[in-house]
Amino acid sequence: MKNSDKLKIICKYIGVFYLFTGIVYLFLNNRLKDRKSFVLQDQILYNYKISDNDPCTTSILDDPQQSETSYFKVNFHCGINKSKYNTFSLDAIKNHTARSSIDEVLRINQIKLPNDWSCYYERNLITDYNQEIVYGRTIDCFAPGISVADIYSKP
């Protein structure tokens, strides 16, 4: 094959390729007009699945070293010797309230908290779940029959 024929083939190929690419670009440009204003919504990320009803089956293996100042703890105490400790970063949630932090840990672990459990923020019973929480603090949730003293008075 002559060089001129080869170059003709290449020119044709590139012409057709970029024509096709251009058509696809324009089509997608029209189809995805609002891409510049894309917002990362929770529905894109999470499935809100519940895999277990026992809050003490699993826990987040976060590294407080990495989260440093932003970390927060939510612990679940199912029995005197059965607890799960979760450390996570508050940077990951929008509202820094007791409700949203507990919900976030439940969502991450894909677990459910029974209604009869009671939760304490820094060992004070939470009565208003919309109360603001602060970095570095802890929420403890207890199964019925377990109290703060049962866990924290242990040697």
Added chain:
Amino acid sequence: MIKTIKIVSVLIIVILAFNLRYKNFYEVPISGSSMDEYSYSWVGFSLIKNGYPVGLSGLPGYKNIARRYVNSDLVLNKVASGPLPLNYPWFDHPPALGLLTGGFAYIKGAQNLEDIRLQVARQPMVILGTLSVLLVFILAYVNFGYMVAIISSAIYAVEPMTVIGSRMIQGENGVIPFMLLSLIFISIYLKSNNFHKLIWSGIFAGISMLFKLSGVVSVIACLVLILLLDKKKSKLVDAFSLVAVSLSIASLFGIYGLFYDWTTFKNIIFSNASRFYGIGADSIYRLLARTSIVSNKNLPDGWILVGWMSIFSLLGIKNKKKLLIIIPLLAYLIVYIFFGSYLYFWYTLPFLPLLAIASGYVIQKIIIKKQLIKGVFLSIIPLGVGISSIISLSYFQVFALYWRIILPILLVLFFIGEYFKNKKVTSIGQYIIYFCLLTALIANSIFVLKFGINSWYSFSW
């Protein structure tokens, strides 16, 4: 009849390759070994579902960053990672691999990023890995004949690092089949002078860059091969044609960047260039000696060392065809050293098919030329590693006496046979080498089949 046996042999190797890759494919490597696996799939999935690429990065240069706990496979309950840095639009790598794995997850019913499980997303990788075994056969067959092709593809089908590494959703596993395809077509082109084969080579080289930019190895290798092996006067036009075709396809990544956010795209490309050079000055030593798939998880694989020994051996063989292996390997070595960021095993994956072909070529030459001493060294490495991977050291003591006696006897016998050119000894030696290699391959297959999640935690080598 012989043709049928040949075809059946290839089929057996491909079926074996598929089964080894499929067995425990979502358990090993364990989820969370590399969060890249999720990131690639998330990018492809979000592109298809939401028309926007969302993935993990952490590279400086992104405008949009959200730190979130996306707990696919409950991975965050197994790996301490903190909130994941999600960036969008994500430009760390081209999106072809993500479109494949994330697209597959989408077809299988995933609704959001957290829904994407490795059990689903890794399935296309099993297919790509198996396809690569077939392509290793074809590349070796086109250039070196049937026996080399069978040995090479058998090694590539069963060696533990390849089997387990090929399951991972990493760009290199997308680069490999397209690099092999481009090399197959350039080999056919160099033989047949059919210009359309050259174009196909360029197309596949370009596609390999859409999986990861290190796929540029395909373009460099084919270009150098044309310049060195093409005897025609028109080789400059051929070289230009190859580059024009491959770069036109690779330019799709740039167009993709333009489509979403050109400024961020540029930032990330430059940010990639200034990444931490984590492979260090000892990268070549580690490349040759290391068999860990993730940190501290070594796998028994003697074939990699055999592959590198074969490469050194190939350098001394006068055969221009060897360049079809040496050039791509050197090209990827340059890419590896130049772009090297961290000592991740998957960065070395594109070496493995080339090493397998080099091993196949050298082993076949050794057997034909009856170079028994070389043969013993090359076969005893994978044999010993293979045996020690399936038999514990304490249990091996039962056979230790035989090993102590038989191995030195063989070495002496083979030396005598080779030195005095004793036909009887050399022909027995050939069979013994075949037997050792076959036993090594069987041991590797048994190891991989038994290597599930429990072995991942308990096995040490």
